[in-house]
Amino acid sequence: MSGRGYDRYDRRDNYRGRGDYPQEHNTNPGAYHRREREREHERHNPRGQNSGRGRGGGRGGGGRDNEPIRFHDERPDRETQDDVRRVEKGTESKASAESANGRPADKGKDRDSGANRPTVDSLEDNLPLRPGYGTRGNDVELWANYVALNLSKDVVFYRYSLDIEKELDNNRGQSMKTDPKSAPGDVSVGTGKKRPAGMKQAEIIAYLLDDAEELRAGCKNGTLATDYRDILVSTQPLVKLEHKILFVGVRSNYIMEPCRIVLKEPEDIPNPLRMSDLLQYLGSTSRSEAPPIPKNVFSQILNIWLRHFSKSYELGDNSQAVVGSKGYAIDGRTKLPRNHRNHVARVSIGLGIDAVRGYFSSVRLGAGKAWINVNVTHGTFFQPLRLDKWIVESGLNHPSQLARLQEVLKGVRVRLRHRTAEVSGMKKDIIKVISGLATAQDGVPEKDQQRRPEYPPRFGGNAPRIGATCSQAQFYDKDRDRYVTIYDYFYNDFRNQGYNLLFVLLPRDGPELYNLIKAVGDVDVGIHTVCMLESKILKKPQFDQQHWDNILLKANLKCGGVNHKLKFDTSDILSRWRTMVVGLDVTHAAPGARDTSHSIAGMVANVDSQLAQWPATISFQPHESMEIVDDITSFEQLLEPHLKRFAKANSKFPEVLVVYRDGISEGQYDQVVAKEYPRIHEVCDRLYSVARQQPPLISIIIVGKRHHTRFYPRRKSGADNKGNPLPGTIVDRSITSQFLWEFYLQAHEAIQGTARPAHYVVVVDEFFGPTFKDPRNMPRASPPYQNAADVLEGFTHALSYALGRSTRSTGVCTPARLADTVCDRARCYTGAGVAREEVRIADALRDDMFYI
Structure with missing residues (x-):
C-alpha cells in the first residue's frame, strides 16, 4: 500500500503568492494582519482610549524556519515498504507467543491525563492483540489518502501546559484562576467567573507568542507550536516563566483584562519527548518495547505541530477557519488545481448559508511509519453579510420567527461597527408607532363613552332582516360523520378486525405525517405499517419492479418471514457455539x-x-x-x-455474544x-x-463510519465502473497498527462518488482469539483459514449481506446498520x-x- 496526497504541500511556500503583500506577510502572515487591524483601530481610537498594543515578531514559526517536517505526494520509497513488511511479518510471528487477551481488567484509564482526549493510540496496549493478518482472497494494490510523515530520530520535543490567571481585581478582592484541563466555559471554584475560552483564549496565547521577549529568547534557536488552548510545544527546553502582560483584543474591539500566563512542565509526562523512542516502537514486533511516553502524547504533539500554522493564520486573517482537524478557506481567494476546475471552493446553498470546501488532516501511527491522513471535507458557514441583510436572506424576518432566529444566531460572532460621525444631543422624533399596544380607552364598553364612535362597515354587518324563522328545529348527529383522526382510524376500524399489516399511501413526503403513522401503529395500536408515496405508486407511467420488490421485502420481514439465507464458510460459528x-x-x-x-x-x-x-x-x-x-x-x-x-x-441461552457497537468515537473505546x-x-x-x-463468551467490535480513510485501486482490474475498489476489499496492514486488532472493510458497491469503507476495531475478545488459536476449530474451507483474523474478517463480510430488505451488500455489517x-x-x-x-x-x- 502506498500513501497518496492530494496536493503538494510545503510549509514555507504554501501561502506565498496570494496577493501583493510585503515580505513581513510572507514570513508571519498572522502577525502582519493583526498589526494592520491594530493600526486601523488606533486611527479611530487614539492613545488613551485603548493602550497596550501588541508588538514583536512572529509566533514561533510553526516549523517554517528550522523545519523538521516536510511531506509531499510521492509514493513511499523502497526502504519504507520494506520496513512495513518487516513489521507485519514480525508481528504475525510474534502473535502466537503473546496472549490474545481474555476478559480485560482495569481498562479505560488514559495514561496521559494532560491530553485533550484519549485516542486509540493511548488505549492500544490495553486492547486485544492482533492475532495476525488476513490471508484469504486475492492481493490488490491500493492507493490510500495517507501521506508518509518522515520523522527524524534526532528531533526532541518539550511539552508545557499553559496556566492562565486573571490579575487580582482590587474592587472585588478576588482573582480568577483557570484550570487548563477543564472544559471551556467551566467556572473556577470560589471565583464566580468564567475562564477565557474560545477565540478570547486563543488571542491571549497568540499575543504571548508575539510579545513575550523572554519566551522568544528562551527558544532562540528552536521553534514553537501551540494548540491555542493549554499546550505549548518547543524544540528547546524553556525555563519557567511568570510575567505580567496587558492584552488588548483589537480585532474584536474589546479590551481584555490583565492576564498572567505561567508555563508549567507536566508532572505526569516528563520532558523531553524523543522521536527516536516512537520510531523504535513503531518498528518493533512486541508490546514490551513500548516507549516510556504513551503513543497518544506523540500523536498529540505531531498534530499540534501540523495545525499550528493554519490556526495562527486564522487568528491573523479572516480568510481561514479552523474547526478541530478541519481547515477551510472562507474568503473565496483559494485557487483550486487545474484538474479541479469543475469544482468551486465556496457555493451558496440558500438561506444565508454557504458550503465551503476544506481539508481534514490528522497524524496516524501505523505499522513502522507515521502517516498524515488527508481528505477533502465540506462545511457550512454563514454568509459574511450585514446582520439585517442576512436576516432577510435567511427568510427569518417575520415577527413570528424571532424565537427561531434567536436559536439560529446563538453563538454566532457578530462584529459591531460604529459610525465615526458625531451625534448631536437632540432628541429623535418618533416616526413609527408599534401597532397592537393597548391604550387607556381600549376595551371600554360603549355606554361609558361620551360619544358613540362610528365604526367602519363590516361584511354582513348591515344585512337586512328577512323575517324567516325555524319552527321545527332538528339537530344533526356529527359523531357519525365527524373528522376522523389517524388514531381513531387505526384504533376503531382496524384493531378489532384482525389485521396485522397495513399499506398506507401518503399524499406527500414529510416527517410529520410519517412520524404520526408510525407512532400510532407501533406504540398505540400494534399494527405493522408500510408507507408509500402516492407520487411513486400512482403517477409513474411504468411499473417500477424494483420499488415494489423493496416494499414486499419489507412487508415479509415485518410478518416474520425469511427473505433469503446466507451460505458462507464461517456459518458454523452460529451453529456450533x-x-x-x-x-x-x-x-x-x-x-x-x-x-x-x-x-x-x-x-x-x-x-x-x-x-x-x-x-x-x-x-x-x-x-x-x-x-x-x-x-x-x-x-x-x-x-x-x-x-x-x-x-x-x-x-x-447463547454460548457466544458477538456485539457490533456503532456510534462510538476513538476517544470512547475505553468507556465501552x-x-x-x-x-x-x-x-x-x-x-x-x-x-x-455458564456465562457466554463476549467479543465487542467497534464499527466506525465517520472517519476520513479512503482507498483507490491502482489498476482498472481491481476497480468497479466508478473507480472504487471491488466489494469485499479488506485492508488490515500498512496504515493500521501492528498490535491493535483493526481492519477496514469495503463490502458494498457505492451508488455514486467515493466508497467509504467501514472501520472495525476489536476492544474485547473472549471468543475469536482464544477459540481459533486451535486449528481444529477453524471453519472447513478451501483455501484454509489461517488465524482468527481470517475468521472475524470473513464473518463480518458475510454479515454485510444479511440485510433482509436488500439483495445487495451494505456499507456496514447488518447488526450495526x-x-x-x-x-x-x-x-x-x-x-x-x-x-x-x-x-x-x-x-x-x-x-x-x-x-x-
Whole structure:
C-alpha cells in the first residue's frame, strides 16, 4: 500500500503568492494582519482610549524556519515498504507467543491525563492483540489518502501546559484562576467567573507568542507550536516563566483584562519527548518495547505541530477557519488545481448559508511509519453579510420567527461597527408607532363613552332582516360523520378486525405525517405499517419492479418471514457455539433540532442461525448526548428481552455474544470496555445463574463510519465502473497498527462518488482469539483459514449481506446498520409528540421487525 496526497504541500511556500503583500506577510502572515487591524483601530481610537498594543515578531514559526517536517505526494520509497513488511511479518510471528487477551481488567484509564482526549493510540496496549493478518482472497494494490510523515530520530520535543490567571481585581478582592484541563466555559471554584475560552483564549496565547521577549529568547534557536488552548510545544527546553502582560483584543474591539500566563512542565509526562523512542516502537514486533511516553502524547504533539500554522493564520486573517482537524478557506481567494476546475471552493446553498470546501488532516501511527491522513471535507458557514441583510436572506424576518432566529444566531460572532460621525444631543422624533399596544380607552364598553364612535362597515354587518324563522328545529348527529383522526382510524376500524399489516399511501413526503403513522401503529395500536408515496405508486407511467420488490421485502420481514439465507464458510460459528450477534447504537437529536429529547439506544439481535429476523429493543438514556450506555436498567431493557427470546427459540441461552457497537468515537473505546462491557456481564450472569448455564463468551467490535480513510485501486482490474475498489476489499496492514486488532472493510458497491469503507476495531475478545488459536476449530474451507483474523474478517463480510430488505451488500455489517435504523424509528415517536416515558412498543410487535 502506498500513501497518496492530494496536493503538494510545503510549509514555507504554501501561502506565498496570494496577493501583493510585503515580505513581513510572507514570513508571519498572522502577525502582519493583526498589526494592520491594530493600526486601523488606533486611527479611530487614539492613545488613551485603548493602550497596550501588541508588538514583536512572529509566533514561533510553526516549523517554517528550522523545519523538521516536510511531506509531499510521492509514493513511499523502497526502504519504507520494506520496513512495513518487516513489521507485519514480525508481528504475525510474534502473535502466537503473546496472549490474545481474555476478559480485560482495569481498562479505560488514559495514561496521559494532560491530553485533550484519549485516542486509540493511548488505549492500544490495553486492547486485544492482533492475532495476525488476513490471508484469504486475492492481493490488490491500493492507493490510500495517507501521506508518509518522515520523522527524524534526532528531533526532541518539550511539552508545557499553559496556566492562565486573571490579575487580582482590587474592587472585588478576588482573582480568577483557570484550570487548563477543564472544559471551556467551566467556572473556577470560589471565583464566580468564567475562564477565557474560545477565540478570547486563543488571542491571549497568540499575543504571548508575539510579545513575550523572554519566551522568544528562551527558544532562540528552536521553534514553537501551540494548540491555542493549554499546550505549548518547543524544540528547546524553556525555563519557567511568570510575567505580567496587558492584552488588548483589537480585532474584536474589546479590551481584555490583565492576564498572567505561567508555563508549567507536566508532572505526569516528563520532558523531553524523543522521536527516536516512537520510531523504535513503531518498528518493533512486541508490546514490551513500548516507549516510556504513551503513543497518544506523540500523536498529540505531531498534530499540534501540523495545525499550528493554519490556526495562527486564522487568528491573523479572516480568510481561514479552523474547526478541530478541519481547515477551510472562507474568503473565496483559494485557487483550486487545474484538474479541479469543475469544482468551486465556496457555493451558496440558500438561506444565508454557504458550503465551503476544506481539508481534514490528522497524524496516524501505523505499522513502522507515521502517516498524515488527508481528505477533502465540506462545511457550512454563514454568509459574511450585514446582520439585517442576512436576516432577510435567511427568510427569518417575520415577527413570528424571532424565537427561531434567536436559536439560529446563538453563538454566532457578530462584529459591531460604529459610525465615526458625531451625534448631536437632540432628541429623535418618533416616526413609527408599534401597532397592537393597548391604550387607556381600549376595551371600554360603549355606554361609558361620551360619544358613540362610528365604526367602519363590516361584511354582513348591515344585512337586512328577512323575517324567516325555524319552527321545527332538528339537530344533526356529527359523531357519525365527524373528522376522523389517524388514531381513531387505526384504533376503531382496524384493531378489532384482525389485521396485522397495513399499506398506507401518503399524499406527500414529510416527517410529520410519517412520524404520526408510525407512532400510532407501533406504540398505540400494534399494527405493522408500510408507507408509500402516492407520487411513486400512482403517477409513474411504468411499473417500477424494483420499488415494489423493496416494499414486499419489507412487508415479509415485518410478518416474520425469511427473505433469503446466507451460505458462507464461517456459518458454523452460529451453529456450533449457539451464537447471538448483537447490534447496538445510540442516537442523539441533530444539532439545532427542536427535538431536545434524550439520547436513544437501540439494540437488535438474531434469534437463530438463519440471520433472517432481527427483533429490536429501545431504551431512552437518562441524559442528553449520552453515547455510553452505563445504566444497568437500560441494559436490562435492551439485552434481557433478546436473551430470553433466543432461549425460547433455541431451548438455551447463547454460548457466544458477538456485539457490533456503532456510534462510538476513538476517544470512547475505553468507556465501552470500562462501562458497557461489565453491564453486559451483569445481565448475563443474573439470567444464566438461574438457568444454571455458564456465562457466554463476549467479543465487542467497534464499527466506525465517520472517519476520513479512503482507498483507490491502482489498476482498472481491481476497480468497479466508478473507480472504487471491488466489494469485499479488506485492508488490515500498512496504515493500521501492528498490535491493535483493526481492519477496514469495503463490502458494498457505492451508488455514486467515493466508497467509504467501514472501520472495525476489536476492544474485547473472549471468543475469536482464544477459540481459533486451535486449528481444529477453524471453519472447513478451501483455501484454509489461517488465524482468527481470517475468521472475524470473513464473518463480518458475510454479515454485510444479511440485510433482509436488500439483495445487495451494505456499507456496514447488518447488526450495526439495523441498530441505527431502530434509533431512527424511536426518534419518529418523539417527533410525533409521544413522551419518552410512554414509548413502549405494542406487545403484538415486540418479536417482529416493526422498525424495518
